[in-house]
Amino acid sequence: MLxxxxxxxxxxxxxxxxxxxxxxxxxTIDLRPHFPLEDVASFVGFRATVVVSNFHDMHVGDLxxxxxxxxxxxxAGAHCVHCFKGASQFNCELTPQDVRTKASLTTCLNEYHTxxxxxxRARNHFGVNTVGLLDIDPQRIIVPMLHCPMGLVDKVLIHFxxxxxxxxxxxxxxxxxxxxxxxxxxxNLLTATATETQARQLNEEAGKTPETKELxxxxxxxxxxxxxxxxxxxxxxxxxxxxxxxxxxxxSQAFDTIFCSHKxxxxxxxxxxxxxxxxxxxxxxxxxxxxxxxxxxxxKKVPTVDDALIDFRCTQCGNLLGLMDGIWSSACGIEAxxxxxxxxxxxxxxxxxxxxxxxxxxxxxxxxxKFHMTFDGHLLHQVRLCGGIADKSDESIELQxxxxxxxxxxxxxxxxxQRRETCIRKELRRGKSPEIKAHVDFCGAAxxxxxxxxxxxxxxxxxxxxxxxxxxxxxxxxxG
Numbered sequence: 001m002l003x004x005x006x007x008x009x010x011x012x013x014x015x016x017x018x019x020x021x022x023x024x025x026x027x028t029i030d031l032r033p034h035f036p037l038e039d040v041a042s043f044v045g046f047r048a049t050v051v052v053s054n055f056h057d058m059h060v061g062d063l064x065x066x067x068x069x070x071x072x073x074x075x076a077g078a079h080c081v082h083c084f085k086g087a088s089q090f091n092c093e094l095t096p097q098d099v100r101t102k103a104s105l106t107t108c109l110n111e112y113h114t115x116x117x118x119x120x121r122a123r124n125h126f127g128v129n130t131v132g133l134l135d136i137d138p139q140r141i142i143v144p145m146l147h148c149p150m151g152l153v154d155k156v157l158i159h160f161x162x163x164x165x166x167x168x169x170x171x172x173x174x175x176x177x178x179x180x181x182x183x184x185x186x187x188n189l190l191t192a193t194a195t196e197t198q199a200r201q202l203n204e205e206a207g208k209t210p211e212t213k214e215l216x217x218x219x220x221x222x223x224x225x226x227x228x229x230x231x232x233x234x235x236x237x238x239x240x241x242x243x244x245x246x247x248x249x250x251x252s253q254a255f256d257t258i259f260c261s262h263k264x265x266x267x268x269x270x271x272x273x274x275x276x277x278x279x280x281x282x283x284x285x286x287x288x289x290x291x292x293x294x295x296x297x298x299x300k301k302v303p304t305v306d307d308a309l310i311d312f313r314c315t316q317c318g319n320l321l322g323l324m325d326g327i328w329s330s331a332c333g334i335e336a337x338x339x340x341x342x343x344x345x346x347x348x349x350x351x352x353x354x355x356x357x358x359x360x361x362x363x364x365x366x367x368x369x370k371f372h373m374t375f376d377g378h379l380l381h382q383v384r385l386c387g388g389i390a391d392k393s394d395e396s397i398e399l400q401x402x403x404x405x406x407x408x409x410x411x412x413x414x415x416x417x418q419r420r421e422t423c424i425r426k427e428l429r430r431g432k433s434p435e436i437k438a439h440v441d442f443c444g445a446a447x448x449x450x451x452x453x454x455x456x457x458x459x460x461x462x463x464x465x466x467x468x469x470x471x472x473x474x475x476x477x478x479x480g
Contacts, residue, residue, distance in 0.1 A: 058386070059134075060142040060394045063369060070141075071105055071132035072124070079127030080369055081141055082378050086127070090372040091360070094381075100138035143373045143382055146276045146394045149328045151370040153279040153321065159364045160293075160317050161252060165241050168310065169251050170302050178233075178240045185226070185233035192226035195219045254296045258289060267402075276398060283328070284470060286321035290314040316362055322473070323355035327374070329470070331383055340388045349380055403428075 010021035018029040059066065067076035078087045083098040108128035115122040123129060165171075171179060199219035203212040245252035259265065259278075262285055267275045274282065282289065294314040298307055330340075330348040340348075356375040360366070373379060382389055407424045414420040430436060 058140055058142045058389075059136050060144060061397055062144060062147045062394070066141055066144075067127070069132055069134045069136060070100075070128075070138055071109060071130050072127040073130050075124055075127035075129070076369065078367075078369075079124075080372055080378075081127075081138055082373065084126045085372060085376075087367040087369075090368070090376065091366040092372075092376055094377045102135075102137055105132065105138065142386075142389055143379045144370075144394050145328070145332060145389060146398055148370045148374055148379075149283070149324060150274070150276055150279045151368065152324060152374065153282055154273065155364060155368060155371075156317060156320060156324075157282075159362070160313075161255070163313065164251050164297060165244070168297055168301050168305050170300055171244060175240045175244050178237050182230075182233040182237040185230040189223070189226040189230040192219070192223040196223045249300075251297060251300055254300070255293060258292045258296065262289065275402070276395065280325075280328075283321045283325035286318040286325065290318035290321075316358065320355065320358050320362065320364075323351055323358065326351045326475075327355060327379075331379060331389060340383060345380075345384060348383060352380060 007021045010019075010026075012019050013031070016030065016032050018031055020027055059069065061069075063076040063081065066081050067073070067079070070081060072079060072081065079085070080090075081100070083094060083100055084104075085092060085094075085098060105128055108125045109131065112122065112125035112129050115125060166179065166183075196216070196219040199212070199216040203209075203216045206212045244250050247253070256266075259282075262281065264274065264278045264281050264285075266273055267278070291314070294310050297310050297314075301310065327348065330344060330351065352375060359371070359375065365371070404424070407427055408420075410427075411420050411423045414423060
């Protein structure tokens with residue numbers, strides 16, 4: 001690795017050393033440890049060629065860590081780490097003025113400290129509230145290629161399951177009563193909100209007379225009461241939903257059974273949720289999964305719900321996951337080379353546009369930073385700017401999380417926390433031992449099949465056919 005200020009015309013071989021100048025200063029590299037002495041002495045017409053001109057010093061990780069790294073503690077769920085947009089402003093068009101820089105982080109931190117002098121309730125300024133853990137440029141942060149699709153898939157599943165239990169599933173008597181109470185409270189809140197809006201408009205048009213002010217005051221008080229009732233009813237319904245979903249006859253358990261039949265499981269080391277591998281399987285098998293979900297829902301639905309509505313909603317969710325599969329396969333795929341072609345960029349842009357339109361149509365919600373980073377332009381911008389981000393995934397980080405969680409579960413019965421941490425460290429060192437690695441490599445080489453064997457060739461052809469079938473299926477979601 002040589003600095004950018006290298007003067008290439010100064011590169012020569014002298015006395016078995018590679019000599020070059022950087023900003024007028026002469027530096028040398030001893031070639032004898034790297035080449036036989038006779039080869040060094042026989043170098044004639046030596047030429048220096050730049051192989052890699054620059055390294056992208058990119059930063060990747062989950063959103064909580066990235067926010068903490070640049071000084072946005074506890075702001076990952078409500079602010080974007082790339083721009084000044086907040087949760088209420090997501091689903092927007094990005095402009096150059098919205099981009100965060102190292103200078104803007106300092107300015108926001110100074111504004112936060114200034115605001116704290118007059119308002120102790122101030123939590124942050126555009127998300128910034130402390131000095132960053134690392135001295136990095138926010139524009140060198142990569143959209144998490146693993147955590148973003150995981151979060152989006154999880155959001156779609158939550159939205160789908162909420163729809164089934166709120167509007168479709170035939171519940172027992174007590175949960176059904178709680179559901180009706182929640183529906184009534186939600187309807188009352190909508191009515192109270194509309195009444196307050198009308199009262200506020202009337203107050204402005206009438207010039208804020210005492211009568212209209214009193215009317216607005218009463219409408220605001222009614223809305224506050226309706227809001228408290230809705231929050232209470234929602235909490236009761238959520239608790240009843242958890243208890244119902246744990247029963248064997250519930251749709252939630254039926255969905256898990258369908259997932260397991262396709263080898264999609266909830267990982268213990270991932271907090272009981274689907275990890276990245278399972279989310280990829282869900283996106284690739286979305287059409288089959290939601291067809292099975294629709295058949296299961298029809299067996300346990302309320303009689304007043306039409307089968308056509310169930311098929312329509314399941315088809316929507318399947319298409320959305322299929323489009324998301326196309327997005328992340330385009331962003332992560334390097335089959336055509338490390339650098340994406342113009343055709344691939346156009347396909348990615350078209351897929352993002354269609355997926356965002358369907359997401360908004362389904363009203364899944366736009367206040368998630370992962371939605372904003374994926375659909376509002378950050379992902380497409382980085383793929384264009386960096387020439388693809390397929391080789392900058394955070395899968396290795398997530399793998400280490402799983403390793404640690406499994407070790408904690410393995411030694412959970414150790415009473416002393418210090419002893420438990422010692423056991424974990426010993427196990428990690430044992431796994432990195434050169435002797436153990438040598439044994440593992442030896443066993444792996446012993447069972448490794450020859451690359452020219454018929455079985456290996458058949459598997460290669462099968463994988464190519466599967467890859468081509470997936471590509472054709474993804475294109476049908478975009479072009480169909």
